[in-house]
Amino acid sequence: MENFKKKILVTGGAGFIGSHVIRRLLRNYPNYLIVNADKLTYAGNLENLSDVDSLPNYRFEKIDIVDTESVKSVFSKYGITDVIHLAAESHVDRSIEGPMEFVMTNVVGTVNLLQGARENWNGDTNHVFHHVSTDEVYGSLGDEGLFTEETSYDPRSPYSASKASSDHFVMAYFHTYGLPIKMSNCSNNYGSHHFPEKLIPLMIHNIQHKKPLPVYGKGDNIRDWLWVEDHASAIDAIFHNGRIGESYNVGGLNEWTNLELVRFLCRLMDEKLGRVEGESEELITYVKDRAGHDKRYAIDAIKLEKELGWKPSITFEEGLSKTVDWYLENQNWIEKVTSGSYKDYYENMYANR
Ligand code: NAD
Ligand code: TYD
DSSP, rough: TTTTTHHHHETTTTTTHHHHHHHHHHHOTEEEEEEEEOOTTTOOOOGGTTTTTTTTEEEEOOOOOOOOHHHHHHHHHOOEEEEOOOOOOOOOHHHHOOHHHHHHIIIIIHHHHHHHHHHHHTTTSSEEEEEEEEGGGOOOOHHHHHHTSSSSSOOOOOHHHHHHHHHHHHHHHHHHHOEEEEEEOOEESTTOOOOOHHHHHHHHHHHTTTEEEETTTSSOOOEEEEEHHHHHHHHHHHHHHTTOOOOOEESSSEEEEHHHHHHHHHHHHHTTTOOOOTGGGGGGGOOOTTTOOOOOOBOOOHHHHHHHOOHHHHHHHHHHHHHHHHHHHHHHHHHHSSTHHHHHHHHHHTTTT
């Protein structure tokens, strides 16, 4: 264990983005020990790492980051040198139904980790605590403009309020205690291993099975989509080369209204599934809008590009095509991750709309 160059605690590594981050770190840095700390909520599945979990530099700890003692013990057990913190409750609709879980994991859990790092690193700044956050902390844009790192925080959903609070604690630990933090705020991700309650994997699943495609409101809300592996490469770049105490926006200048995006997916899947063009679009069903639905998100990632030379590696069309192929080829994955409590949640949610 002593021979590893870094011993990185990755929280939430069994989730969507965390599993891509872990896969990248394990493959690119065999001299790092990667400790995945995850509670395995409905959104966390070790299945997401089945292709890399036998690598010699991987360890898994099933812990709840809200539990102070578990966090402390994982730091001391491995002599953790760095943290990449992704564990969170991440779904806006769930945060509207029940905000407290979001406060506990996203706020209290983050402060527990900050405190664990502070106690173990003891003023030594030769470490990194990288906090992974979202552009949703900036609130909602009108027709014009982009979120920059200087945009004032204006969170509007319980999810974004909890993430904004965690971001503030991260910055407070930097300013107050000199904890060596870095932060990234990314736009909406898409790709493989994405839990099918979020827009893109849900639509892919429903198109395939000819189920209704629930578009909230008029479908004119805008999101800025980034391929998850490009987010993982940005985290890698920021973790290694970003400046301490700084936040970096991550995004690919790729704005779509929800309706345009769903229509695009329908056309792509009609082609892949050998259906008549237009067949899947008939499944589009307008449902009651999300409460407090943020109108538009769009990221200016120029700081990341200028300072660290990061750029997205593929176009949305390529990324979406790869993503659809992955879901079509991995039916078992969908079945595994949606068995259990998710089924009830999903059925209740749409029954109530
Ligand atoms: P996810 O919901 O797919 O995964 C979250 C993971 O955290 C799961 O493995 C879950 O088991 C784990 N977890 C939850 N509560 C925990 C707890 N109390 N203790 C330990 N583990 C716990 O989320 P994601 O989409 O992969 O997002 C990862 C991070 O990236 C989050 O912090 C999120 O805010 C941020 N982010 C997500 C997006 C996006 O588009 N998905 C965009 C920007 C930022
Ligand atoms: P989502 O994937 O939940 O991400 P976020 O809310 O964090 O941006 O939703 C993306 C957009 O898609 C958002 O504007 C809400 C909308 N949406 C639908 O129209 N229908 C759906 O079934 C879902 C899950 C989302």
